[in-house]
Amino acid sequence: MEIRTISYECDGTTLTGYYADRTPGRPKPAILVAHEAFGMNDHIRARTRRLAELGYAAFALDMYGAEGFSLSEAVSRHVELMAAPGLMLARASAALDVLTALPGVDRDRTAAIGFCQGGITALELARGGAPIRCAVGFHPGLMRPAGSLDRPIQAKILMMIGDQDPDVPPEDRVTFAAEMQSKQADWQLHLFGEVGHAYTNPDADRLNRPGYGYSPSADRRSWLMMLALFEEVFEAPAAG
Amino acid sequence: MEIRTISYECDGTTLTGYYADRTPGRPKPAILVAHEAFGMNDHIRARTRRLAELGYAAFALDMYGAEGFSLSEAVSRHVELMAAPGLMLARASAALDVLTALPGVDRDRTAAIGFCQGGITALELARGGAPIRCAVGFHPGLMRPAGSLDRPIQAKILMMIGDQDPDVPPEDRVTFAAEMQSKQADWQLHLFGEVGHAYTNPDADRLNRPGYGYSPSADRRSWLMMLALFEEVFEAPAAG
Numbered sequence: 001m002e003i004r005t006i007s008y009e010c011d012g013t014t015l016t017g018y019y020a021d022r023t024p025g026r027p028k029p030a031i032l033v034a035h036e037a038f039g040m041n042d043h044i045r046a047r048t049r050r051l052a053e054l055g056y057a058a059f060a061l062d063m064y065g066a067e068g069f070s071l072s073e074a075v076s077r078h079v080e081l082m083a084a085p086g087l088m089l090a091r092a093s094a095a096l097d098v099l100t101a102l103p104g105v106d107r108d109r110t111a112a113i114g115f116c117q118g119g120i121t122a123l124e125l126a127r128g129g130a131p132i133r134c135a136v137g138f139h140p141g142l143m144r145p146a147g148s149l150d151r152p153i154q155a156k157i158l159m160m161i162g163d164q165d166p167d168v169p170p171e172d173r174v175t176f177a178a179e180m181q182s183k184q185a186d187w188q189l190h191l192f193g194e195v196g197h198a199y200t201n202p203d204a205d206r207l208n209r210p211g212y213g214y215s216p217s218a219d220r221r222s223w224l225m226m227l228a229l230f231e232e233v234f235e236a237p238a239a240g
Numbered sequence: 241m242e243i244r245t246i247s248y249e250c251d252g253t254t255l256t257g258y259y260a261d262r263t264p265g266r267p268k269p270a271i272l273v274a275h276e277a278f279g280m281n282d283h284i285r286a287r288t289r290r291l292a293e294l295g296y297a298a299f300a301l302d303m304y305g306a307e308g309f310s311l312s313e314a315v316s317r318h319v320e321l322m323a324a325p326g327l328m329l330a331r332a333s334a335a336l337d338v339l340t341a342l343p344g345v346d347r348d349r350t351a352a353i354g355f356c357q358g359g360i361t362a363l364e365l366a367r368g369g370a371p372i373r374c375a376v377g378f379h380p381g382l383m384r385p386a387g388s389l390d391r392p393i394q395a396k397i398l399m400m401i402g403d404q405d406p407d408v409p410p411e412d413r414v415t416f417a418a419e420m421q422s423k424q425a426d427w428q429l430h431l432f433g434e435v436g437h438a439y440t441n442p443d444a445d446r447l448n449r450p451g452y453g454y455s456p457s458a459d460r461r462s463w464l465m466m467l468a469l470f471e472e473v474f475e476a477p478a479a480g
Contacts, residue, residue, distance in 0.1 A: 177403055180433050187433035193420050228464050
């Protein structure tokens with residue numbers, strides 16, 4: 001397994017992503033992984049390695065050029081990012097460019113996945129018309145950042161939400177469905193009952209925040225749904 | 241493959257289900273299949289055989305003791321059934337009893353699935369406290385029939401709906417979520433964008449009814465989601 005950090009520039013900011021590839025140089029589909037508002041962390045690095053173990057090239061992008069935020073700092077960073085026109089898409093696109101230029105990456109078979117804020121990131125790539133085959137969100141936000149584009153969506157969309165997620169109220173789901181419908185996207189929205197925000201993150205309970213919590217069943221089910229969509233859009237299981 | 245009809249009684253009415261089992265007598269999980277308002281038909285028989293090919297014992301129940309209805313007759317039968325207190329649950333329970341008494345059926349590992357009205361049937365078993373491991377609905381109705389019970393739900397619930405399904409308006413989804421939430425059920429609700437009612441039924445387009453239509457992608461995806469839940473609740477793939 002090759003595991004390394006890769007630094008890259010976006011509009012003068014240095015960002016440092018995390019790359020994992022079990023069979024370097026051999027052709028395979030590639031997955032871009034977008035982190036939560038907390039920035040890159042062990043949860044995201046572990047997911048990235050897990051994808052690599054399944055045979056994908058996996059690259060966790062860096063949205064901030066920094067990491068290790070407290071909850072309050074994560075919230076203020078998130079608010080700034082959402083208010084900066086086009087910034088999220090620009091940084092995600094820069095990371096996708098890095099990924100697709102790597103040896104062995106099949107640039108015609110890519111996907112973006114994201115957790116929490118990272119779900120918005122994956123959606124922004126789709127809304128920006130990126131040639132990814134699917135965009136998958138785990139407890140994603142469904143609000144749109146400033147400057148969000150309305151290009152034709154090429155990616156198949158799968159968003160998976162805890163029904164009790166306080167950060168994704170029902171009205172956001174309605175707005176999202178109407179947007180996807182108006183764009184004639186191939187979209188799916190999955191609700192896990194009795195589940196809150198950050199259900200994939202084993203550290204979520206430690207935040208001690210109402211409506212946040214880890215759910216082993218939603219974690220497992222959502223991961224399998226993602227893999228099923230990968231098999232569909234890549235027309236094969238992972239590349240051994 | 242053993243394929244046969246099985247007749248049984250429920251409160252004086254003779255019902256005739258359809259049973260399929262690839263390896264008769266060998267122990268295996270068993271699936272009860274509930275038909276649409278049209279009654280038993282080739283779509284349901286084909287699904288039942290498909291489950292048997294995967295290694296499950298599969299039994300398509302008969303809700304009416306008759307079949308081959310026109311659309312208008314199906315609608316009036318459906319309305320009558322929904323208004324008859326407890327009738328749907330009684331007939332579904334009778335069929336489940338038939339299934340679990342068959343040789344080779346592991347009575348501790350059963351599930352109920354249903355299409356359209358059959359989704360309601362599967363839910364009624366769950367609401368009635370039936371010891372099924374899961375209840376799966378394909379474009380299910382979410383309204384409750386007369387006399388619907390509120391026993392503790394043992395089954396894991398998975399309902400998969402076309403977002404454009406005219407028979408399952410958003411308010412029904414909200415009511416359903418609130419009911420499941422109040423019962424602390426393990427529940428999931430999946431929405432397929434750009435998809436209408438009867439998406440699993442290749443004959444749906446011929447009904448020429450607004451909002452009804454076959455969707456190959458939703459058909460395929462929903463079937464895979466059901467199989468993933470079977471693997472989860474039965475703790476194994478089908479019994480070879």
